[in-house]
Amino acid sequence: MKLLVKAPAKINLALDVIGKRSDGYHEVKMIMTTIDLADRIELVEIPEDTIKIVSHSRYVPDDNRNLAFQAANLLKKRFNINRGVAITIMKTIPVAAGLAGGSSDAAATLRGLNKLWNLQLSIDELAEIGAEIGSDVSFCVYGGTALATGRGEKIKHIESPPHCWIILAKPSIGVSTADVYKNLSLEHVNHPDVDGMINAIKEHDYSEICKLVGNVLEDVTLKMHPEVAHIKEQMKKFGADAVLMSGSGPTVFGLVQHESRMQRIYNGLRGFCDQVYAVRLIGERNTLD
Numbered sequence: 001m002k003l004l005v006k007a008p009a010k011i012n013l014a015l016d017v018i019g020k021r022s023d024g025y026h027e028v029k030m031i032m033t034t035i036d037l038a039d040r041i042e043l044v045e046i047p048e049d050t051i052k053i054v055s056h057s058r059y060v061p062d063d064n065r066n067l068a069f070q071a072a073n074l075l076k077k078r079f080n081i082n083r084g085v086a087i088t089i090m091k092t093i094p095v096a097a098g099l100a101g102g103s104s105d106a107a108a109t110l111r112g113l114n115k116l117w118n119l120q121l122s123i124d125e126l127a128e129i130g131a132e133i134g135s136d137v138s139f140c141v142y143g144g145t146a147l148a149t150g151r152g153e154k155i156k157h158i159e160s161p162p163h164c165w166i167i168l169a170k171p172s173i174g175v176s177t178a179d180v181y182k183n184l185s186l187e188h189v190n191h192p193d194v195d196g197m198i199n200a201i202k203e204h205d206y207s208e209i210c211k212l213v214g215n216v217l218e219d220v221t222l223k224m225h226p227e228v229a230h231i232k233e234q235m236k237k238f239g240a241d242a243v244l245m246s247g248s249g250p251t252v253f254g255l256v257q258h259e260s261r262m263q264r265i266y267n268g269l270r271g272f273c274d275q276v277y278a279v280r281l282i283g284e285r286n287t288l289d
């Protein structure tokens with residue numbers, strides 16, 4: 001049997017860090033939303049009792065460092081599955097970009113194997129298992145739009161923001177999430193108004209959403225990689241309604257309502273940035289069928 005599962009990327013419309021925890025992680029408060037830029041995961045049963053990762057991207061590990069491998073391995077061990085699977089990852093989401101590509105591949109693998117191996121787990125159970133793989137995996141199991149707290153694994157669904165275009169531009173550097181959190185100094189941050197953002201989304205108030213975007217990790221990554229600031233400036237100059245770095249970066253996203261302006265920004269950025277995408281928000285959450 002063979003299954004194809006979609007693994008969409010996320011952006012953080014607001015990302016606040018409340019404090020440092022005793023387990024080494026940070027307590028976060030963030031608004032995450034899935035966007036229509038996705039990897040595709042193909043799951044195929046194989047005769048040998050192993051997990052095989054196939055990927056054509058040189059940046060994606062094909063061994064137990066791969067988050068999709070870790071997802072399959074966790075299910076296999078926990079539910080004593082003596083069956084093998086080949087996981088082919090067709091990568092579209094840039095790697096180490098702040099878009100949760102690896103986490104989404106793991107989440108899609110959990111959803112897919114739940115079906116392939118007939119585990120009959122609920123989406124909440126899958127999200128709980130996902131948290132053991134990485135902080136962003138629980139959100140990626142559900143998709144949609146949510147407030148994420150704890151180390152990112154506590155998910156409260158909220159409405160989706162009003163429809164708009166998202167322009168993404170990724171400079172040709174990768175950023176380590178661990179390094180960015182390590183270099184964050186909590187005494188010197190401007191906390192974004194996450195509650196205000198939740199309210200603005202509830203009110204479908206696009207211009208208020210644009211005013212309230214904010215990410216405390218942005219300054220840390222900007223200091224490490226000045227090219228991110230340059231992309232931000234260009235995106236603003238070309239006319240995006242709001243511009244912010246996603247997650248730990250380095251991808252910068254811009255919000256735009258009008259298609260003609262989206263086209264202008266897209267074309268302008270393509271002049272000096274290799275990886276530029278124009279996508280929509282995905283409103284719906286994932287289902288298990």
Ligand SMILES: C[C@@](CO)(OP(=O)(O)O)[C@H](O)COP(=O)(O)OP(=O)(O)OC[C@H]1O[C@@H](n2ccc(N)nc2=O)[C@H](O)[C@@H]1O
Nearest residue numbers: 024025026098099100134135136151177178181247248249
């Ligand atoms: C910053 C965010 C925002 O959505 O995303 P990305 O930029 O990675 O996409 C997340 O908080 C990243 O989540 P994720 O990438 O799953 O992180 P994990 O694998 O759990 O952790 C990687 C490392 O980041 C640090 N970390 C992560 C989450 C957190 N709340 N506090 C932390 O301090 C820890 O040092 C950890 O070892």
Ligand SMILES: Nc1ncnc2c1ncn2[C@@H]1O[C@H](COP(=O)(O)OP(=O)(O)O)[C@@H](O)[C@H]1O
Nearest residue numbers: 065066067095096097098099100101102103105
């Ligand atoms: N399926 C996967 N896709 C991409 N990267 C992966 C995957 N599995 C593990 N990784 C590793 O995870 C790291 C973070 O990748 P990714 O999830 O794309 O970025 P981010 O955490 O910034 O959203 C990469 O450096 C990569 O080596």
